[in-house]
Amino acid sequence: MFTRSVRKHSRLVSLQHARGRCGGPGSTHEDVDGVRTLLQLCVDRHYVSPGQANVERFQRGLGCCYGPLGVELRRNLLERWWDSVSRSSAQVFGISSVCSSSLHGGAHGHTTQKIVDVDRLKETLKQAGSKEQLIQEVHMLLQGSASLRTNFLQAALEQYVPSLELVNRKLPFGLAESGVCFQSSDGCAAEVTQASLVWFCSPKTSSHWMDHWARQRLKWWKKFASSPSDFDSSDVPAEELDGTASRGVKVVYSFPWGQEPLETLWNRGDAELLQMHKGVRNKLQSRDGRKSVPHVVSVTANMDRGVMAYLHNSLQQLKRENSKQKLQQRKVLKVHPVLAPVKVALDIGRGATVELRQICEGLQLELQEAEISVWPGYLDTVPTSMEQLNNKYDEMGVLFTVLISENTLESGLLQVRSRDTTIKETVHISEIRHFLSRYISAADSM
Amino acid sequence: MFTRSVRKHSRLVSLQHARGRCGGPGSTHEDVDGVRTLLQLCVDRHYVSPGQANVERFQRGLGCCYGPLGVELRRNLLERWWDSVSRSSAQVFGISSVCSSSLHGGAHGHTTQKIVDVDRLKETLKQAGSKEQLIQEVHMLLQGSASLRTNFLQAALEQYVPSLELVNRKLPFGLAESGVCFQSSDGCAAEVTQASLVWFCSPKTSSHWMDHWARQRLKWWKKFASSPSDFDSSDVPAEELDGTASRGVKVVYSFPWGQEPLETLWNRGDAELLQMHKGVRNKLQSRDGRKSVPHVVSVTANMDRGVMAYLHNSLQQLKRENSKQKLQQRKVLKVHPVLAPVKVALDIGRGATVELRQICEGLQLELQEAEISVWPGYLDTVPTSMEQLNNKYDEMGVLFTVLISENTLESGLLQVRSRDTTIKETVHISEIRHFLSRYISAADSM
Numbered sequence: 001m002f003t004r005s006v007r008k009h010s011r012l013v014s015l016q017h018a019r020g021r022c023g024g025p026g027s028t029h030e031d032v033d034g035v036r037t038l039l040q041l042c043v044d045r046h047y048v049s050p051g052q053a054n055v056e057r058f059q060r061g062l063g064c065c066y067g068p069l070g071v072e073l074r075r076n077l078l079e080r081w082w083d084s085v086s087r088s089s090a091q092v093f094g095i096s097s098v099c100s101s102s103l104h105g106g107a108h109g110h111t112t113q114k115i116v117d118v119d120r121l122k123e124t125l126k127q128a129g130s131k132e133q134l135i136q137e138v139h140m141l142l143q144g145s146a147s148l149r150t151n152f153l154q155a156a157l158e159q160y161v162p163s164l165e166l167v168n169r170k171l172p173f174g175l176a177e178s179g180v181c182f183q184s185s186d187g188c189a190a191e192v193t194q195a196s197l198v199w200f201c202s203p204k205t206s207s208h209w210m211d212h213w214a215r216q217r218l219k220w221w222k223k224f225a226s227s228p229s230d231f232d233s234s235d236v237p238a239e240e241l242d243g244t245a246s247r248g249v250k251v252v253y254s255f256p257w258g259q260e261p262l263e264t265l266w267n268r269g270d271a272e273l274l275q276m277h278k279g280v281r282n283k284l285q286s287r288d289g290r291k292s293v294p295h296v297v298s299v300t301a302n303m304d305r306g307v308m309a310y311l312h313n314s315l316q317q318l319k320r321e322n323s324k325q326k327l328q329q330r331k332v333l334k335v336h337p338v339l340a341p342v343k344v345a346l347d348i349g350r351g352a353t354v355e356l357r358q359i360c361e362g363l364q365l366e367l368q369e370a371e372i373s374v375w376p377g378y379l380d381t382v383p384t385s386m387e388q389l390n391n392k393y394d395e396m397g398v399l400f401t402v403l404i405s406e407n408t409l410e411s412g413l414l415q416v417r418s419r420d421t422t423i424k425e426t427v428h429i430s431e432i433r434h435f436l437s438r439y440i441s442a443a444d445s446m
Numbered sequence: 447m448f449t450r451s452v453r454k455h456s457r458l459v460s461l462q463h464a465r466g467r468c469g470g471p472g473s474t475h476e477d478v479d480g481v482r483t484l485l486q487l488c489v490d491r492h493y494v495s496p497g498q499a500n501v502e503r504f505q506r507g508l509g510c511c512y513g514p515l516g517v518e519l520r521r522n523l524l525e526r527w528w529d530s531v532s533r534s535s536a537q538v539f540g541i542s543s544v545c546s547s548s549l550h551g552g553a554h555g556h557t558t559q560k561i562v563d564v565d566r567l568k569e570t571l572k573q574a575g576s577k578e579q580l581i582q583e584v585h586m587l588l589q590g591s592a593s594l595r596t597n598f599l600q601a602a603l604e605q606y607v608p609s610l611e612l613v614n615r616k617l618p619f620g621l622a623e624s625g626v627c628f629q630s631s632d633g634c635a636a637e638v639t640q641a642s643l644v645w646f647c648s649p650k651t652s653s654h655w656m657d658h659w660a661r662q663r664l665k666w667w668k669k670f671a672s673s674p675s676d677f678d679s680s681d682v683p684a685e686e687l688d689g690t691a692s693r694g695v696k697v698v699y700s701f702p703w704g705q706e707p708l709e710t711l712w713n714r715g716d717a718e719l720l721q722m723h724k725g726v727r728n729k730l731q732s733r734d735g736r737k738s739v740p741h742v743v744s745v746t747a748n749m750d751r752g753v754m755a756y757l758h759n760s761l762q763q764l765k766r767e768n769s770k771q772k773l774q775q776r777k778v779l780k781v782h783p784v785l786a787p788v789k790v791a792l793d794i795g796r797g798a799t800v801e802l803r804q805i806c807e808g809l810q811l812e813l814q815e816a817e818i819s820v821w822p823g824y825l826d827t828v829p830t831s832m833e834q835l836n837n838k839y840d841e842m843g844v845l846f847t848v849l850i851s852e853n854t855l856e857s858g859l860l861q862v863r864s865r866d867t868t869i870k871e872t873v874h875i876s877e878i879r880h881f882l883s884r885y886i887s888a889a890d891s892m
Binding site: 046049050057063064065066067068070071072074075087091093094095096097098099100112113114115116117118119120121122125130131134135138139142145146148155158159162163166167168170179180182184188189191368376379380381382 | 492495503510511512514520533539541542543545559560561580592608609612814822827828
């Protein structure tokens with residue numbers, strides 16, 4: 001059968017001295033190969049769209065073009081993130097702001113990316129008289145242009161006042177948002193899909209809440225890992241604290257080229273909230289006891305890097321001997337059942353294809369209604385061996401492969417192969433939905 | 447009891463001669479009042495964030511800042527849109543592209559919004575010698591700057607080739623994406639949340655598919671309406687056809703100020719696909735029969751305007767006499783059960799609050815696990831009358847209000863009030879989850 005490869009070991013070795021970029025100084029050859037294999041697999045199996053620049057963005061934890069499987073994985077991850085922060089306590093509300101506003105840049109000045117109307121700028125260049133006039137007019141045009149958000153903090157601080165009404169001025173509560181934010185990377189615009197929780201609590205409870213969220217967030221990231229020890233958290237050194245923050249914590253993932261932050265938490269105090277609302281304390285005060293202005297704990301996750309981390313974490317390369325006693329490598333993407341973009345592939349064996357297809361269509365509908373994502377392998381009419389099919393599905397991270405055959409027509413029995421054990425079971429068609437639901441929810445509650 | 451107000455009638459009257467902007471020429475006073483009432487309610491009930499500029503963006507069908515209820519409504523709408531296009535046939539894949547790329551502007555030139563790094567532009571202004579040099583350098587900087595996407599078509603055309611592999615070169619299939627797109631509105635950047643399906647099919651079936659999707663999409667919009675006749679579709683006149691398109695259809699909503707498009711469909715032919723892939727036909731050909739380059743049918747919805755349309759469509763103002771025989775107005779947001787951002791509010795009557803709260807917490811958890819969104823009214827400790835509470839929930843569009851009282855502790859019975867009928871029923875606590883699920887799924891399958 002299968003024997004575990006040395007991947008696990010080689011990664012541990014490499015982490016001891018690899019802190020540069022992938023392929024840079026400090027990375028071993030095995031690392032470079034491992035990362036290359038992963039990225040190639042992500043492209044081949046439609047997690048990430050092809051193209052070197054795109055794949056590089058993906059590796060660096062930036063927004064990139066995703067293929068169908070990547071879209072689903074990121075969507076599942078975002079949904080889980082949202083559930084975990086909003087259900088952990090009663091009062092978390094979702095908000096949604098716009099990407100660009102004249103405010104972001106004005107109030108804080110740390111955004112250097114602005115949206116400029118090219119036609120208007122070109123017009124300005126044409127019309128201006130002297131060089132001095134030209135410079136002045138370009139500056140004016142820039143001043144009137146909207147800045148792109150770098151995070152969701154400003155939007156949440158703004159929304160604090162109407163939201164306080166919503167909870168009848170009672171703390172604590174949180175405002176959550178997810179979507180695209182913009183960063184400046186080497187003078188170019190780079191996008192990141194962020195998920196953000198901004199938590200408002202009384203000053204005396206803020207360090208308790210900071211501890212709570214830091215613990216919760218690390219636990220959450222580890223929950224979906226194949227190898228949880230690659231996820232860790234640490235305090236931000238005092239000299240690197242963000243603005244007025246009194247404490248910072250980063251949840252990091254150990255890539256072969258070093259640790260990178262997945263989620264960052266700051267205990268920010270009340271300074272930014274007061275600044276946003278121009279110091280009008282009575283607008284900000286909560287109802288309980290001391291009429292205090294709340295302190296802010298912010299939690300910001302990079303979901304693009306999260307996708308990369310989980311894909312890296314879940315790729316296992318296993319060696320086995322084939323029938324001719326030759327060593328073969330089997331690659332399996334052991335993405336957590338809850339996150340896996342495809343839960344089940346439906347395929348048909350040889351036989352009366354019309355009837356078998358009809359069974360597949362019915363089953364697909366039934367599973368989709370139970371929110372179980374299905375890969376309609378039965379639609380593919382190009383013949384492939386079962387081994388090739390299994391290899392493909394393992395690389396896609398498909399949890400189960402269901403094979404419907406002539407036998408199903410007679411007895412109602414299906415063959416179900418598990419990605420993780422490679423064991424094949426026989427299940428009755430009326431049981432399959434329940435079988436899959438139970439498996440996924442069991443994995444979720446572990 | 448309640449009598450239907452004249453709102454319905456006044457809207458029909460106004461539509462006959464109102465085709466300008468809200469409050470502009472052609473709008474009646476009743477219209478202006480009606481729209482004002484709706485927008486104020488949307489702000490008061492946390493669908494839309496306060497602020498005149500923000501509310502105006504919302505009214506115009508542009509992206510804006512949403513409050514918690516608006517976020518949920520848009521999310522429900524987007525999920526349903528996604529389900530309806532991806533489940534209607536087996537092969538629709540989600541993709542995800544980046545907002546900004548150097549390609550969009552280069553290849554098509556209709557985007558006039560670019561992301562410019564302000565620091566670099568300022569540096570350029572400082573360093574340049576003569577005016578001519580300055581102009582040239584600004585032009586170069588613009589050339590290197592990324593454009594913002596106006597739609598998802600380019601991304602889907604790009605993704606066509608790797609996706610063709612995914613389906614083993616078999617047509618038809620579709621690529622779906624949703625997210626923020628950018629428009630130029632009066633020389634300023636405006637955002638819109640779009641949902642897009644790009645459908646690839648054989649040339650001889652394209653007009654069939656165009657019919658299919660146009661019919662499907664109108665049916666979908668009408669499904670969630672309180673007053674379906676406000677949703678309609680019509681062919682785009684020949685002189686307004688987009689680029690190489692041979693046919694266009696718009697699904698529109700009749701606002702008091704005129705019809706506005708919610709979703710637009712184009713039968714685009716193969717010209718853009720060929721252009722994107724530089725005419726390399728064999729890369730694009732499908733496997734079936736004639737090795738044809740597919741034709742493209744594009745479907746693009748504006749989800750921000752969709753939210754505005756459904757809110758407008760679902761607001762009902764009802765007049766009734768109160769106990770002192772004075773006429774009162776009751777405003778109810780009759781958002782479709784499937785779209786309603788809050789399905790159930792949990793409140794407690796007077797009595798042993800600690801025990802009652804515990805029941806609420808347990809029930810909330812149970813309902814959330816069944817994906818039924820709950821409003822934890824029981825957390826609010828400021829006393830309000832039941833009438834005030836019902837008014838508030840009706841304006842929020844909350845489907846059901848569940849009242850847990852002393853009686854519940856003894857008998858397990860709850861009082862459930864329906865938003866739509868205002869009828870109160872008594873339900874056992876063990877039945878409530880099933881009661882709500884059944885109601886929502888019944889409304890869904892109608």
